[in-house]
Amino acid sequence: MIEFDYVLVRDEGTRTTTFKPNEIASPLPNLALIEGPNASGKSTLLNVLALAFYGLKTPRLNAALREKIRDLVQSDHQRLKFRIKISDEEGRSILEAVKDDPERQDIVVKEYDGERAHILSAEAFQRKYNLIYDIPDNPIERLAQLVVEIREVQNHFANRVGSMKNTILRYVTEIKAAGDPKLVEKLTLTIAANQEQAEKQVTEKERYEQVLTLLEKYRIGRAFAQAFQDYTRVQGDLEEAQTELERAKKQAKKVDSKARQRRNAVIQEVEEMKQRHRSLASNLKYILPKDEKDRLDLWDRIDFDSALRQRELPDLPWELVRHFRGILQKMIDGNRAKMTEAKIFTELLTVLRKYRDSDVVIPGVQKPVIDFIEMLEKVSDEYESARILQERIYSAFEEFDKLDQDRRELGELLTELGSLGDSTVTEDSSEVFEEEELARVVRLQDEFAAAETKCQHLGRECVKVGLNPDDVHSEIDALASEEALSSYLPYDEDELRKASEHLRADIATRSERLKRLQLDIEIRKADLARLEKKEPHRFQKMQPQLEDLLEKCQALEQKLSRQYAGYLDKLSQQRAIAPSSSEEKKYFDAAGQYLGRKLKRVRHVDREYEVVTVDFPLREIRTKEGVRIRLSDMGTGQSQSAYLQGLLNSDDDRIIMALFDEVAMMDSKSLKPILRRLNELSRAKKLILGVVVQRADEVRVAPIPRLD
Amino acid sequence: MDTRSVDVFFDSLLDDPVLKKIVHLIAEGKDDEEIVGALLSLKAGGRR
Numbered sequence: 001m002i003e004f005d006y007v008l009v010r011d012e013g014t015r016t017t018t019f020k021p022n023e024i025a026s027p028l029p030n031l032a033l034i035e036g037p038n039a040s041g042k043s044t045l046l047n048v049l050a051l052a053f054y055g056l057k058t059p060r061l062n063a064a065l066r067e068k069i070r071d072l073v074q075s076d077h078q079r080l081k082f083r084i085k086i087s088d089e090e091g092r093s094i095l096e097a098v099k100d101d102p103e104r105q106d107i108v109v110k111e112y113d114g115e116r117a118h119i120l121s122a123e124a125f126q127r128k129y130n131l132i133y134d135i136p137d138n139p140i141e142r143l144a145q146l147v148v149e150i151r152e153v154q155n156h157f158a159n160r161v162g163s164m165k166n167t168i169l170r171y172v173t174e175i176k177a178a179g180d181p182k183l184v185e186k187l188t189l190t191i192a193a194n195q196e197q198a199e200k201q202v203t204e205k206e207r208y209e210q211v212l213t214l215l216e217k218y219r220i221g222r223a224f225a226q227a228f229q230d231y232t233r234v235q236g237d238l239e240e241a242q243t244e245l246e247r248a249k250k251q252a253k254k255v256d257s258k259a260r261q262r263r264n265a266v267i268q269e270v271e272e273m274k275q276r277h278r279s280l281a282s283n284l285k286y287i288l289p290k291d292e293k294d295r296l297d298l299w300d301r302i303d304f305d306s307a308l309r310q311r312e313l314p315d316l317p318w319e320l321v322r323h324f325r326g327i328l329q330k331m332i333d334g335n336r337a338k339m340t341e342a343k344i345f346t347e348l349l350t351v352l353r354k355y356r357d358s359d360v361v362i363p364g365v366q367k368p369v370i371d372f373i374e375m376l377e378k379v380s381d382e383y384e385s386a387r388i389l390q391e392r393i394y395s396a397f398e399e400f401d402k403l404d405q406d407r408r409e410l411g412e413l414l415t416e417l418g419s420l421g422d423s424t425v426t427e428d429s430s431e432v433f434e435e436e437e438l439a440r441v442v443r444l445q446d447e448f449a450a451a452e453t454k455c456q457h458l459g460r461e462c463v464k465v466g467l468n469p470d471d472v473h474s475e476i477d478a479l480a481s482e483e484a485l486s487s488y489l490p491y492d493e494d495e496l497r498k499a500s501e502h503l504r505a506d507i508a509t510r511s512e513r514l515k516r517l518q519l520d521i522e523i524r525k526a527d528l529a530r531l532e533k534k535e536p537h538r539f540q541k542m543q544p545q546l547e548d549l550l551e552k553c554q555a556l557e558q559k560l561s562r563q564y565a566g567y568l569d570k571l572s573q574q575r576a577i578a579p580s581s582s583e584e585k586k587y588f589d590a591a592g593q594y595l596g597r598k599l600k601r602v603r604h605v606d607r608e609y610e611v612v613t614v615d616f617p618l619r620e621i622r623t624k625e626g627v628r629i630r631l632s633d634m635g636t637g638q639s640q641s642a643y644l645q646g647l648l649n650s651d652d653d654r655i656i657m658a659l660f661d662e663v664a665m666m667d668s669k670s671l672k673p674i675l676r677r678l679n680e681l682s683r684a685k686k687l688i689l690g691v692v693v694q695r696a697d698e699v700r701v702a703p704i705p706r707l708d
Numbered sequence: 709m710d711t712r713s714v715d716v717f718f719d720s721l722l723d724d725p726v727l728k729k730i731v732h733l734i735a736e737g738k739d740d741e742e743i744v745g746a747l748l749s750l751k752a753g754g755r756r
Contacts, residue, residue: 153714160734167740545751549726549744556727564721587721594717651712 006082035696052097130654136640158560179534224458342383385487641670
């Protein structure tokens, strides 16, 4: 039974009208068929019933009807209050809805459990009851509305999957930031490895710095010793030149121009030989074995100035030259293979050093350039010294040859000078001898001043690096016996300076790498400390599975929001369509079956059919009876019936409250299955209220016939 | 929403059992955390 009472006050501008149940009186049977003319209050009753049972909060309510019931409570010109009560056929109360205050929108819905009643919220109501309020219209449009329903469902699922994807993403982010024991272990191992690497770098850097300190001492010591030797020699030459000048002044010796030219040539040749002799002595000193020292002393004592004083060739100790050459040749033969390797390594290192700061990794050894240089340097240290030794030896051979040639040329010059004899001295000769000696003294004075300055400068450098200039030879000998410097002994001054520069550059690079490594260690230690303070995430061990799920969600979201939405667009077209892929065909089939289940039964011509599916590509309905009904052939009434039955054939377990307005446009054959379905649902206790309204000239209220 | 029909609809469309399960759990009205938890325990069970 449906008991109802309502008061609707409508402000119509010039007057106020009050509507109350009048021609359609309370109570009504639970299944009621109401007929009546316009303004008899039948639609108002349906609107009030729908409003009373949360019609405004019911999803997918017919839009036009929703507007009407909203108007009842949300417009300025209408004031409504009501009381509705639904009881079953035995008179037991089921539901009651009350709106007491016309000025407020609050509606209280109560559900009865025996004599006791409790309030039902809209959500609770909708979980248990399914309010259906509809009005038939074009069947094709209704089908389109069902398609819209699929779209809404797809969108809803796509949104839910999107939300789930975000939840998984959040978990993954949280896991990454949490104290993962595996990450902690990995970080600890990396820090330990980097610390080991840093310690190795520190040791290597210190070793390089020690070598550099020794090398600098050795280089400066040797430079000072050489400078002091030059200084002493120039000092001796100057004293001798000054003596010669004094002698020339006393003798007032005159020489003719020819003799003067010869004499100058002799002087120049002697100076060149002296220079070559000094260079050779210096070279031999560093390449010959130490037990050759006595012979080197003999070599040092060759007096080239005797050529000028006594006009005869200086006495070269040829036995000594042969001896030295023999030793040098043996050194060359013994090192030939090593020399070739030395050449390769030296050239390779020259190229690589240009890229020492590069991060390029050398294939095969899988090491960065700087580490590869380090490896090559270790193995090529002895090659480098072998290479330089080889150069020195070849240079010594050349010097020996040139010295021999110089000696022959000097012999010729002395012979020419001797052939001029005393007759070369004439009264007409100018006083050139004294001038020449004077010029030599001046030149030597300049040389002496330069040698003295260099000596003083290098003496100060010696003190700076901790060498005693007064005892520099024994200090050089001590340094030369250092293992770290053994490979540098054959180097000349310039090569020693370059070796120092290379060492400095290596140390700077190592310092830079060490700094980077230490910074990396600090950062990782801070990360480790932060991670160790954190608890592992509850899904910590499931990260790969979560990432796998994330991929699945992305794929599903994509399917729902794009792929299926595209298929649905195609399916919504009001014409026959051909699926372009097997997946699209599968979708059309599934959608057709879904809509078939919703429609359940349709009436065509004069029969009812059980719907199997809606074939969208062919635009037809297939029935269990094997009949195919083209959508375009379906009468309006039949389609209405199909739609309303679709609403009643929901698969869930909720109890239905059905309100159908304006069914008069359907013929009796179309209406019949609906009325029969309402009865079936009522008998199955799946429906507590069914009101069907249609227009007629007279008001008539009757229970819905059973039509079995 | 007629969840049972929707469930059947998606079930016939999807081949991947995990995707079927996701749809099924959404149709059942489970929230994100419940769905992720259920799927992970399913995977953990599958591994065992």
